[in-house]
Amino acid sequence: MKSQLLLHAIRQCGGHAISAGSDTISAGSNRMKILIATDAWRPQVNGVVRTLNSLARAAAKLGVEIEFLSPDGFWTLPVPTYPGLRLAVPGRKRIAERIEAAQPDAIHIATEGPIGHAARSYCIKNGRPFTTSYTTRFPEYISARSPIPQQWIYNVLRRFHAAATVTMVATPSLTAELSERGFGHLGMWTRGVDVDLFRPDRAIDLDFPRPIFMTVGRVAVEKNLPAFLSLDLPGTKVIIGAGPQEAELKRRYAGAKFLGQLDNGILAAHLAAADVFVFPSLTDTFGIVQLEALASGVPVAAFPVTGPKDVIGDNPIGVLHEDLRTACMQALWISREACRDFALHYSWENSARQFIAHAHKVAVGAVREAEAANTSTATAHDPAEQTLVPGCNTRVTHEHSV
Numbered sequence: 001m002k003s004q005l006l007l008h009a010i011r012q013c014g015g016h017a018i019s020a021g022s023d024t025i026s027a028g029s030n031r032m033k034i035l036i037a038t039d040a041w042r043p044q045v046n047g048v049v050r051t052l053n054s055l056a057r058a059a060a061k062l063g064v065e066i067e068f069l070s071p072d073g074f075w076t077l078p079v080p081t082y083p084g085l086r087l088a089v090p091g092r093k094r095i096a097e098r099i100e101a102a103q104p105d106a107i108h109i110a111t112e113g114p115i116g117h118a119a120r121s122y123c124i125k126n127g128r129p130f131t132t133s134y135t136t137r138f139p140e141y142i143s144a145r146s147p148i149p150q151q152w153i154y155n156v157l158r159r160f161h162a163a164a165t166v167t168m169v170a171t172p173s174l175t176a177e178l179s180e181r182g183f184g185h186l187g188m189w190t191r192g193v194d195v196d197l198f199r200p201d202r203a204i205d206l207d208f209p210r211p212i213f214m215t216v217g218r219v220a221v222e223k224n225l226p227a228f229l230s231l232d233l234p235g236t237k238v239i240i241g242a243g244p245q246e247a248e249l250k251r252r253y254a255g256a257k258f259l260g261q262l263d264n265g266i267l268a269a270h271l272a273a274a275d276v277f278v279f280p281s282l283t284d285t286f287g288i289v290q291l292e293a294l295a296s297g298v299p300v301a302a303f304p305v306t307g308p309k310d311v312i313g314d315n316p317i318g319v320l321h322e323d324l325r326t327a328c329m330q331a332l333w334i335s336r337e338a339c340r341d342f343a344l345h346y347s348w349e350n351s352a353r354q355f356i357a358h359a360h361k362v363a364v365g366a367v368r369e370a371e372a373a374n375t376s377t378a379t380a381h382d383p384a385e386q387t388l389v390p391g392c393n394t395r396v397t398h399e400h401s402v
Contacts, residue, residue, distance in 0.1 A: 033065045034359050035104035037095075039087060039113030041070040045241075045261060046218060047288045048135050051191060052110060058192070058352035067102050069095070069119060092118050106359040110135065112160050124163060129362040132161050133168040133189060134178060140222065140283040158182050166358045170286035171310035187358050192348035193291035197264065200297035200340060203272035208236040208257060213328055214274035214298075216267070216289045217281070219243035219258075227280040227303075229253040231325045237278075240270060272296040276331045279308060280324060287311065294318075295343035297336035301327035317342045 040048040056066040071088035079085040095118040099107070107123055107130040109116045116132075123130040134157075140150065161167040161183055168189035169175045175186050206212060213233055217223050220243040229237060229249060237256040239249070250258050262270055271277070277293035279302040287307040290300050294311075300318030302308035312318040317339045321327035 031063055031065060032106070032356070032359070032363065033067065033102070033104050034059070034106045034108055034356075035067050035069055035099060035102045036108045036110050037069040037115050037119035038110040039071065039115045040111050041068070041072065044085065045263070047284070047286065048110065050288060051135070054192065054194065054348045055352055055355060058348035059356060061349060062352055062356065064352075064356055067104065069098055069102070069115060071115065074115075087113055088115055090115055090118050092121060095119060096122050105365055106131070106363045108133070108355075108359060109164070112157060117160070120160065120163060128364070129165045130163075131166045131168060131358050131362055132164040134161065134174070134183070135170070135285055137222075137283040137285060154181055161185075165362050168355065168358055171306060173306040173310050174285050177306065189354045189358065190346070190351055191286050191288050191291065192346045192351040193288070193295045193343055194348065195295045195344055198268050198271065198292045198295035198343075200272050200336060202265070202269045202296070204269045206238070206270065206273045208238065209234075211235040211275035211332055212238055212273065213276050213278050213301075214238040214240065214271065215278045215280065216240040216271065216292075219246040219249060221245055222281070222283050224280045224282050225249060226252075227324055228278045229256055231328065233325065233328055235275070238270075238274065240267065268292075268296065271298060274298045276301050276328055278302070278324070278328060281305075281307070290318075291343055291346050294339040297340045299331040299334035299336070299339050301331040303327075315342060 036052060038048070038052060040046060040052075042049060052068070056068075059066050071086070071090075074088035074090045074094070076086035076088050079087055095115070099119065099122055107119065107128065109119050109123075109130055109132045120130070120132075122128075158181065164185060166185050166187040167178075167183060169178060169186050170188075170190055172188070175188065178186060211233075212235055213228070215225065215228055215238070217240075219225065219239065219241050223243075225239065225245065226249070229239075229252070231237075237253070239256055239258050240260070240262050242261040246258065249256075259270065271293055274293070274296075275298070277290070277298045277300050279287055279290055279300055281287065282303060282305050284307045290302075290308065290311045293300055294317055300308065300312055301324065302312065302318065302320055303322065303324060304320040308318070308320050312320055316334060318334065319327040319330040321330070
């Protein structure tokens with residue numbers, strides 16, 4: 001139902017970016033500059049890094065410059081239990097110097113790691129408002145690897161985000177969940193997909209027995225891959241990605257095809273070759289790869305949890321079922337054309353518009369003054385208290401909730 005409501009509102013906007021108007025960011029003397037502090041960065045390959053890079057490209061088309069305060073230039077240490085992942089160890093003085101050198105109009109903190117904490121401390125110390133985003137389920141990830149209770153970690157994260165003017169969240173389900181856990185100032189920031197990169201005509205012949213059931217992502221415990229690999233399915237199971245659980249799963253599931261890390265056009269060609277995309281994760285906040293599969297004309301099979309419930313919902317583009325095998329087999333009958341058509345409604349430009357609208361609430365200097373002038377005749381309703389709909393600037397109100 002949530003997915004249908006969102007798609008209905010998107011279609012009211014024509015599924016495209018809003019034409020130039022008062023809410024369009026113009027490139028000129030008041031060109032906006034946003035600094036994003038992030039612990040997740042290249043060479044990591046994950047949803048956060050892909051989202052940030054796609055956001056920067058889309059924002060540039062809207063006349064907004066995005067610069068990153070990333071681990072580049074800092075010492076890094078390997079994350080315990082995940083040696084392929086490294087965290088920066090920044091000094092607060094260096095963080096302050098980099099922020100001040102960037103001279104941003106707005107500051108956004110994308111992650112809750114050392115860089116995120118240092119940037120947050122700088123903003124609080126200097127009385128500077130900022131936005132954050134909740135992109136990773138660290139409580140679930142950490143508790144899967146250690147005996148630390150999830151509630152302890154949620155308490156830490158709630159305190160971290162409480163200082164933000166807006167905490168951006170990708171889906172209505174996650175918004176409701178975080179609200180129940182005491183998080184406030186939540187605003188919608190959905191995701192997009194590159195429909196020119198991910199498309200059905202890129203498919204290659206993988207020369208595997210069909211049907212091909214494929215999953216893409218980190219090969220790590222939080223992705224719940226055994227739930228997929230242990231299924232009794234016809235054809236071939238394909239796993240694309242790398243991670244700390246890769247060697248173990250290769251030993252346990254010798255019949256599956258582990259293709260390692262693939263990127264860009266090569267990934268798109270393999271993804272389009274699948275018959276069903278299987279998304280076994282129970283902990284993703286969104287799951288961008290679902291949209292990439294749909295754009296490739298591949299239906300999705302998943303559990304009915306946050307992420308899949310918001311992207312797939314009741315739309316005829318995938319199957320959500322507590323029995324993942326049932327979802328996989330039923331997904332084979334879904335129209336590939338319907339999947340592609342659905343994905344066309346999700347653009348990174350529209351995602352960027354949502355992000356920029358939130359960033360304007362913490363902008364300073366000339367950009368802030370220009371924003372005040374533009375909104376002086378606007379409605380008194382606070383946009384932060386309304387749910388932004390992916391794909392357009394329409395907000396969900398009672399008249400849409402039919």
